[in-house]
Amino acid sequence: MxxxxxxxxxxxxxxxxxxxxxxxxxxxxxxxxxxxxxxxxxxxxxxxxxxxxxxxxxxxxxxxxxxxxxxxxxxxxxxxxxxxxxxxxxxxxxxxxxxxxxxxxxxxxxxxxxxxxxxxxxxxxxxxxxxxxxxxxxxxxxxxxxxxxxxxxxxxxxxxxxxxxxxxVEVPAVDPARAVRVTRREPVTGGDRPELAEASVVVSGGRGVGSADNFAIVEKLADVLGGAVGASRAAVDSGYYPHQFQVGQTGKTVAPQLYVALGISGAIQHRAGMQTSKTIVAVNKDPEAPIFEIADFGVVGDLFQVAPQLTEEIGKRKG
Amino acid sequence: MNIVVLVKQVPDTNSERRLTDSDHTLDRASADVVLDEINERAVEEALRLQEAHGGEVTVVTMGPDSATDALRKALSMGADKAVHLSDAALHGSDAVQTARALAKVIGTVEGVDLVLAGNEATDGRMGALPAMVAEVLGLPALTHARKVEIDGTTVRVERETDEGVAFVEASLPAVVSVGEKINEPRYPSFKGIMAAKKKPVATLGLADAGIDAAEVGLANATTTVLEVAPKPPRSGGQKIEDAGDGGVRIAEFLVAQKLI
CATH class of the missing domain: 3.40.50.620 (HUPs)
Known part of the structure; x- marks a missing residue:
């Protein structure tokens, strides 16, 4: 063979x-x-x-x-x-x-x-x-x-x-004219969360999250699910969350078992980065948000009520 | 400091993108085409380096006639001239063939010190073309740059990927690809748009660029597409109004799906 x-x-x-x-x-x-x-x-x-x-x-x-x-x-x-x-x-x-x-x-x-x-x-x-x-x-x-x-x-x-x-095996001699030398590295310190691309659960926040501080709500839900945190382009452009966590056409493509979208309208650019997720759950206050067209389970409501309640409920069930 | 910027016209990500039934290539007629956003950043970076170090900025593309619009956009931002490789025989070329063809075109531009490109196109998302062009040309590739600095014959780049930031350096000539965070591209001014109309655009066929027709195109590709299936549109599932128990309802759904 x-x-x-x-x-x-x-x-x-x-x-x-x-x-x-x-x-x-x-x-x-x-x-x-x-x-x-x-x-x-x-x-x-x-x-x-x-x-x-x-x-x-x-x-x-x-x-x-x-x-x-x-x-x-x-x-x-x-x-x-x-x-x-x-x-x-x-x-x-x-x-x-x-x-x-x-x-x-x-x-x-x-x-x-x-x-x-x-x-x-x-x-x-x-x-x-x-x-x-x-x-x-x-x-x-x-x-x-x-x-x-x-x-x-x-x-x-x-x-x-x-x-x-x-x-x-030998590492062949390097041609200095082609070599790119690394002089220093600053690895990402993502804490204990899994890498976005490798995570089986991703919880993402969008413009609806409203501020960088409010992203704590997204992080808490991600942590109780053992997942990674993502963000829509709108949230990244508004400075709520760092760019390396952006999910979408110009960010990362993810395909986790579970994708939770909080306050994300679901523009085509965002969907391009997550629509192959196995199961999609969405929370948005706008009943017309396009994210609901692809969500397996959608809640029309205030993410500031729904997400903490979900975090608490999962915590309870996990004991 | 002579710079070549590789640009690409892509289907607008805000329009519906299709593959043709006949040969599985991009259906260019169905989508609006635009200069890929990341390329504008590459052009912007070239112009900034030119402002600091002098020299000429040449934009290069490969694609059908309509790709001229992408070149004009780059010229209206301030690039000096453009080269357009356009030949029906290029249709369906794969990544390896494209890298070889682009390398040939870059070879027609004199005294190139730096080749700039976007790190990844929004359509193919191969994410390796700049490195592949560097391989053909025998040059170093400093990719995913969020900052570029030229110091004599050394180029230094802050490379940002999922793994973090790496500070890397190499000697010129080199290939550099830029990431989203490199800069904010300028808008073309009215004066720039008018001036662009008079700037030279050289259109090359395969023979002009010294490319053998047997090396490019769908029939000579190194990969082949066997089948293409549009994904059945995902249909929405259950949607409920939050009646104060939205979080609990989601938890119940996740339990039923065996996700928690």
């Missing part, structure tokens, strides 16, 4: 959930081989988690430089492995960096690339959700080793024992 290369998304060996989703999808196509590119020691830390999720092999590509340069060391390592291991496909997380790795890799090795797939079958057919979920597209790569980036949260990660046999 051919190997399927999975680029491990990690921070200093701390493996992100999306990697397990990639390994799960990779098993449908062949034998998953995890590729760890990072600072020395990353793979040793990541190995157990990768083995638990079915990695038959772990390619270890470590160097001090690999951690300090953007994108290209990963492309260099994957390109070398595409040459030597002749994989059935290369899977990468559809994150900001992952999409670039996938795109650059495809150009480098002369393959086609499919971005932001929401599913992948055993024949290599990727499902994509385009125009904010208005269309479902099935596509495949027809040239070279398929390179596919998979949307975080789209495939459910399943555990499966893998040998995780380590194979050391």
């Amino acid at each position: 051919s190997e399927v290369l999975v680029l491990v998304d990690h921070v200093d060996g701390e493996v992100k959930k999306v990697t397990f989703e990639l390994l799960t999808a990779a098993r449908r196509l062949g034998e998953p081989a995890a590729v760890v590119v990072g600072a020395p020691g990353s793979a040793a830390k990541a190995k157990d988690a990768l083995a638990r999720h079915g990695a038959a092999a772990v390619y270890v590509a470590e160097s001090d430089e690999a951690a300090d340069l953007l994108v290209t060391p990963k492309v260099d390592v994957l390109a070398a492995l595409v040459g030597s291991a002749a994989p059935a496909a290369v899977l990468v997380a559809a994150t900001a960096e992952g999409k670039e790795v996938a795109g650059r890799l495809a150009v480098r090795v002369g393959s086609g690339v499919l971005a932001d797939a929401v599913d992948l079958d055993g024949e290599g057919v990727a499902t994509q959700s385009v125009f904010g979920g208005a269309y479902t597209v099935k596509a495949r790569v027809t040239t070279g080793v398929p390179v596919i980036s998979l949307r975080p949260g789209a495939v459910e990660a399943e555990e499966s024992a893998g040998a995780a046999a380590e194979k050391t």
